[in-house]
Every structure is written in structure tokens, then in C-alpha cells.
């Protein structure tokens with residue numbers, strides 16, 4: 001096996017304690033060829049892709065007495081296999097259960113890598129993954145983005161001035177080409193078991209709560225909560241800052257995040273980016289969605305089109321907490337808000 005295990009406890013501990021000040025647990029970092037695994041509690045690993053395979057989203061690995069539960073499967077079966085190889089570095093127990101935080105391609109298209117296992121997701125995730133997921137606009141726009149990246153790199157390569165630059169661009173190009181080729185293997189795989197509001201898994205000495213607090217980043221976002229460890233994996237309903245809103249329910253999102261705040265949390269692990277322990281960030285992001293809703297509602301009532309409203313929206317009161325320093329809001333989000341208010345989307 002070509003994966004390398006390197007445990008860097010002492011060297012990184014200072015930095016990690018700075019990132020996660022309230023954690024009493026001594027966090028261990030395990031670097032594999034493709035992942036950085038942060039042991040955030042005993043037998044619980046936060047997996048962040050690092051290697052030369054594109055993973056895009058984070059995953060969570062939860063060891064139980066006799067098996068392993070994972071949350072999210074990355075963006076392609078190839079990335080899912082890399083995750084499975086990384087899991088094998090920390091445990092030989094079988095992966096029996098996969099939880100989908102939500103339906104998006106970058107969190108669920110790696111699922112076939114795990115074979116015939118139990119897959120648990122929200123009812124909306126099931127609906128989305130069984131009704132033409134290949135033509136979902138978010139997935140389709142990601143494919144266009146990857147193609148554009150390859151085209152841009154090809155142009156840059158043909159204009160490269162030095163050997164070093166050429167080599168660097170060739171590496172990047174190969175990385176993205178591998179990712180595009182990996183799309184061919186995708187088989188959209190829905191949950192085998194669904195829930196609407198809440199499910200708790202008690203097997204193997206670990207309590208795992210799957211909680212739905214309302215619509216947010218999608219119609220079926222789950223928070224995966226470990227009450228004993230006070231850790232929550234939030235998928236994309238709560239990132240370090242503002243999430244992609246193209247499939248979101250912005251007007252409902254703040255209430256959903258306030259539901260999340262009812263949990264006793266010491267560490268938040270998002271679907272993208274690093275984990276963090278500042279629970280107040282949830283309120284900051286909730287306030288942004290609430291203010292965005294209010295501002296767009298106001299502009300719409302004054303007769304502005306979605307495009308005009310997106311250009312005029314002033315959310316700069318969030319500059320200190322969320323770095324919103326310029327006038328304007330995401331057009332896709334605003335168009336979607338209009339679509340929902342005008343009944344074109346339910």
C-alpha cells in the first residue's frame with residue numbers, strides 16, 4: 001500500500017489548539033496520500049482532501065465498536081475510493097453505513113465506492129437523487145466550470161513562458177482532466193433509508209443523531225450530531241461563512257440555523273473548509289440570511305427586478321463578521337428568492 005501514515009502530534013498541536021481552543025481532546029493529525037484526517041474525538045476523524053485527487057467536500061469518519069459510519073462520500077467514485085483507502089489507515093473495521101448530509105453532487109457522487117451499504121438521508125435527498133440528478137442545474141453548472149478550467153489551463157499552457165510554468169500548468173491540467181474523466185464512473189445512488197425530522201443511531205457504543213431543523217442550503221439538510229462528543233457535522237447548511245444559495249431557501253435559513261443553535265456544541269465541522277469552535281458564527285450567518293431576506297423583500301416591493309435587487313442590496317452591516325464590504329448580493333440567490341415568492345419553485 002502506497003499510503004503513508006505520518007503522525008504529527010507535537011509539532012502541530014500549538015496551531016491546532018489555537019484553532020480549536022475549547023477542545024480538551026489532544027487532536028492527532030494523520031496525513032495520507034489523499035487526506036488530512038483530524039481525530040476530533042476518540043475514533044472520530046474529520047477528513048479533508050489534500051492529495052492529487054479532487055475531493056471538493058469534507059467527510060466525517062465515525063468508528064463504532066465493530067464498524068464505521070461515514071458522513072458524505074466526496075465528488076466522484078474515485079474520490080470515494082481514496083477516502084476508503086484513507087479510512088483503512090486508521091481502522092480495519094468495515095464501513096457499513098453512509099449518511100448523506102444533503103443531495104449535492106460533491107457530497108454524494110462518491111457513494112458507489114462504498115459498495116452495498118446502508119445509506120441514510122433526508123426524504124428530499126432521496127427525491128433529488130431519484131429524479132433526474134444528472135440534469136440538476138447545480139451539477140450541470142459544476143461540469144461547465146470544470147470544462148472551463150481545463151480550457152483556461154490549455155490556453156495558459158500554450159502561452160507558457162518558462163519550463164517551470166509549463167510543468168506546473170501540465171500538472172494542474174492532468175489533475176482536472178482526471179477529475180473530468182472520473183465523471184464517467186458516476187452512478188447517482190439514493191439513500192436506502194430516509195428520515196424526515198430525526199433519527200438516532202445507538203449501535204456500537206456511539207450515539208449519532210441525524211437532525212433536520214428545516215430547509216436551508218437545500219430542502220433536506222441534515223446536521224449529524226454526536227451529543228457525547230459535542231461535535232456537529234453541518235454539511236453545507238453551515239460553513240465558516242455564507243454558503244452557496246442556488247438551491248437554498250434563504251427566507252427559512254435563519255430559523256433553521258437557530259434550531260442548530262439549540263444543540264450543545266463545542267466543535268462545528270462544515271462540508272467545506274476547516275472546523276471551528278466559535279458557535280457565535282452560526283448567529284452571524286443566520287443574521288445575514290435574515291437581513292438578505294428583508295432587504296430583497298424591500299427592493300422587490302419597490303418594484304425592482306431580481307437583477308436590480310441583487311445589484312442594490314446593501315448588507316454591509318455584515319462587514320465585520322462576514323467580510324461583506326460591497327453593495328450587492330448573489331444574483332442566483334436573489335433570482336431563486338423571487339422564483340419561490342412568485343410560486344415558480346416550491
Ligand SMILES: [Zn+2]
Nearest residue numbers: 102104217236
Ligand atoms: Zn452543497
